[in-house]
Amino acid sequence: MRILSSQVIEQTATPALWINTMESALKANGHQDYFTPDRMHVDVKANTLLLMPSVGPDMFATKLVSVFPDNIKKGKAAINGTVILNDGESGESLAVLNGAKLTAMRTAAIACVGIRHLSDPLATTLGIIGGGAQGRHIAWLASHERDLERVYVYDRSPQTINDFISFMAEKCPDVDVALCEDAQQVVVNSEIVATATTSPEPVIPNLEDLILGKCFVCVGSYKPEMRELPDSIFRLIDSVWIDAEHGKSESGDLIYPLENNLINHDQVKHISKLIDNATALGFRETRLFKTVGQGIFDLFAARLVYEKACENNLGQEVKV
Numbered sequence: 001m002r003i004l005s006s007q008v009i010e011q012t013a014t015p016a017l018w019i020n021t022m023e024s025a026l027k028a029n030g031h032q033d034y035f036t037p038d039r040m041h042v043d044v045k046a047n048t049l050l051l052m053p054s055v056g057p058d059m060f061a062t063k064l065v066s067v068f069p070d071n072i073k074k075g076k077a078a079i080n081g082t083v084i085l086n087d088g089e090s091g092e093s094l095a096v097l098n099g100a101k102l103t104a105m106r107t108a109a110i111a112c113v114g115i116r117h118l119s120d121p122l123a124t125t126l127g128i129i130g131g132g133a134q135g136r137h138i139a140w141l142a143s144h145e146r147d148l149e150r151v152y153v154y155d156r157s158p159q160t161i162n163d164f165i166s167f168m169a170e171k172c173p174d175v176d177v178a179l180c181e182d183a184q185q186v187v188v189n190s191e192i193v194a195t196a197t198t199s200p201e202p203v204i205p206n207l208e209d210l211i212l213g214k215c216f217v218c219v220g221s222y223k224p225e226m227r228e229l230p231d232s233i234f235r236l237i238d239s240v241w242i243d244a245e246h247g248k249s250e251s252g253d254l255i256y257p258l259e260n261n262l263i264n265h266d267q268v269k270h271i272s273k274l275i276d277n278a279t280a281l282g283f284r285e286t287r288l289f290k291t292v293g294q295g296i297f298d299l300f301a302a303r304l305v306y307e308k309a310c311e312n313n314l315g316q317e318v319k320v
Contacts, residue, residue, distance in 0.1 A: 001092075001093045001094060001095060001096065001317070001318055001319070001320055002094065002095040002096075002306065002309060002310070002315045002316065002317050002318075003095070003096055003315055003316040003317075003318055004095055004096070004097040004098065004305055004306065004309055004314070004315045005098055005101075005315070005316075006098040006100070006101035008305070008309060008314045008315045009097060009098055009101045009102055009105060009305050010101065010105070011314070012304070012305045012308035012309055012312070012314060013304055013305070013308050014144075015109075015112075015140065015141045015143075015144035015145070016144055016145075017304070018105055018106070018108075018109040018112075018141060018301075018304070019109045019112045019113060019116065019141060019144075019145060021109065021300050021301065021304045022106060022109040022110045022112075022113055022297060022300065022301070023113045023116075023275060024300065025110075025296050025297050025299075025300035025301075026110070026113060026243060026270075026271055026272045026275060027272050027275055027276070028296065028300075029243075029244075029270070029272060029294065029296055030272075033056065033057045034054065034055065034056050034057075034296055034299075035054070035055045036053070036054040036055070036294055036295045036296045036299075037053060037295075038246055039051060039052040039053075039246070039294075039295060040052075041250065043223070046068075046069060046070065047066065047067060047068045047069070048065075048066070048067040048222070048223070049064075049065070049066055049067075050063070050064070050065040050066075050067070050081075051063075051064060051065075052065065052293075052294070052295040052298060053295055054294075054295030054296045054298060054299040055088070055299075056088060056296075056299050056303075057088060058087075058088045058089070059085060059086060059087060059088045059094070059299065059302075059303055060085075060086050060088055060299065061083055061084065061085050061086070061295070061298050061299040061302045061303075062083070062084050062086075062295075063081055063082070063083045063084075063099055063102075063103070063295065063298045064081055064082050064083075064084075064099065065079065065080070065081035065099055065103065066079070066080050066081060067079050067222075068080075069198045072132065072157065072160070075159070077100055077133065078132065078133070078198075079099075079100045079103060079104075079133065079134075080099070080100055081099025081100055081102075081103060082096060082097070082098070082099045083096070083097040083098075083099045083102050083298055083301075083302050084096055084097075085097065085299075085302040085303065085306055093320070094306060095302065095305075095306045095309075095315070097302055097305060097306075100133070102298065102301050102302060102305065103293075103298075104133050104134055104136075104137040105137060105141075105301065106297045106298065106300075106301035107134060107137070107138075107219060107291065107293060107297075108134065108137035108138045108140065108141045108142075109141055109301075110243055110291050110293070110297060111138050111141075111142070111194060111217045111219055111289070111291060112138070112141045112142050112144075112145045113271065113275070114215075114217045114241065114271060114289030114291065115142055115145050115146060115192055115215065115217060115289075116145055117241075117271065117274050117275060117278070117281075118215045118217075118241065118274075118281070118287040118288075118289055119146065119191065119192045119215035119287070120191060120215070121146070122147075123146050123148075123191040123192050123215070124146070124147060124148055124149040124150070124191070125148065125149065125150050125151075125152065125189060125190045125191045125192070126139060126142050126143075126146070126148050126150075126151045126152070126190055126191075126192045126193075126194065127151070127152045127153070127154075127180075127186035127187060127189065127190030127192065127193040127194065128151060128152070128153040128154070128164075128186070128193075128194055128196070129153075129154050129155075129183045129186050129193065129194070129195045129196070129197060129203050129204070129228075130154075130155060130195060130196035130197035130203075130219075130220060131153045131154070131155035131157075131160050131161055131163075131164040131196075132155070132160055132196065134196040134219055135153070135155070135164065135194065135196040136163070136164050136167045136168070138194045138196065138217070138219065139151045139153070139164075139168060139172070139175075139194075140167070140168070140171045140172060142192070142194070143171075143172040143175050146192070148172075148175050149175065149176060150175065150176040150177070150178055151168065151172075151175055151176070151177050151178070152178045152180050152185070152186045152189045152190050153177060153178070153179060153180060153186070154179075154180040154181070154182060154183050154185065154186045161179060164177070165177055183203045183204065183205065184205045184207075184210065187204060187205060187210050187211060187214070188210060190214070191214060191215065192214070192215045192216075192217070193214055193215070193216050193217070194216075194217040194218075194219060195216070195217070195218050195219060195220055195228040195229075196219040196220050197220040197228055198220055198226060199220065199221075199226065199227065199228055200225055200226055200227065200252075201227055202227050202228060202229055202230040203228050204216070204228065204229055204230050204233065205230065206230035206231060206232050207230075207232065208232045208235065208236060211230075211232065211233055211236065211286060212236060212285070212286055213285040213286055214286060214287075215286075215287045215288075215289075216229070216233065216286075216287070216288045216289070217289045217291070218253055218288065218289070218290045218291070219291055221251045221252050221253040221290075221292075222250060222251060222292055222293075223250065223251070223252065224249075224250065224251070224252050224255050225252055226251070226252045226253070227252040227253050227256055228253055229253045229257075229288070229290075231257075231260075231262055233286070233288060234257045234262040234263050235262070236284060236286035237263075237267075237282075237284055237286050237287060237288050238267070238281075238282030238283065238284045238287075239267050239268070239269050239280075239282055239288075240254065240257075240263060240267055240268045240269070240288050240289075240290055241269055241270075241271040241274060241287075241288065241289045241290070242254070242268055242269070242270055242271065242289075242290050242291070242292070243270070243271055243289075243290075243291045243292065243293070243294065243297075244291075244292050244293065244294040245270070246292065246294075247290060247291075247292035248265075248268060250292060251290065251292050253290055254268065254290060271289060
């Protein structure tokens with residue numbers, strides 16, 4: 001069995017390969033060769049425990065995740081987890097992977113699939129609201145999907161901002177990072193806006209004039225009581241593009257607008273339909289992609305990292 005650390009996961013594949021792999025995962029979702037049951041979702045006060053299995057034709061993966069938002073105040077990672085990759089024929093364990101890093105990489109890559117199909121190909125500015133680990137990785141990968149010149153970022157934590165600046169200086173030294181005083185300043189200056197928070201109330205300003213014509217990628221809001229999106233955005237879009245059907249019962253950013261008739265169920269569409277048919281995009285220039293994640297993404301991500309690690313002799317081989 002191969003142990004694959006955060007450092008190994010980061011160096012196994014290029015951002016473009018990550019994004020292409022997640023696009024393949026989105027297209028494979030629902031295919032008869034893949035089975036991904038609903039994830040087990042256990043809330044313990046403000047914390048969340050997740051069990052996410054996915055079975056493919058040659059391998060299966062299981063992710064165990066803990067989400068502890070208050071860890072940020074303690075200088076610790078909010079998301080921790082482990083992914084176990086198994087051989088689909090024998091069932092033997094092939095690899096154990098750092099779940100937090102794999103989640104950050106595959107979620108950022110999924111977000112960038114949305115950016116690829118929903119945003120202006122000539123966009124040069126990206127806004128990040130929530131500059132933690134997930135926000136940092138989205139900015140990194142998005143800089144390879146679009147020819148970004150500047151990333152605007154807002155976060156309430158000075159330490160998180162410092163970490164964001166250091167991370168981007170290492171990964172994307174040619175991209176300018178501009179610090180914003182609030183979320184509104186991010187939105188005003190950015191063509192593409194990605195939200196990655198645990199906020200219980202919208203972080204995007206509820207002002208149609210400010211959000212008109214922009215592309216929004218919403219990564220936070222993984223619980224019913226969480227919301228990042230304002231009412232006004234739903235009046236400006238043709239469709240809400242999603243990555244997983246269960247999001248309609250788990251994310252406040254889908255539950256709230258559906259229950260309050262801001263959108264109807266026909267407007268909520270899986271992004272794989274757009275990948276296969278670009279004409280499904282619609283005519284309105286304001287666009288929205290909501291991602292909540294699914295086990296099949298971890299399977300594709302773990303297989304990518306494992307195969308590349310074996311090719312390049314990365315990681316530590318152990319007997320258990």
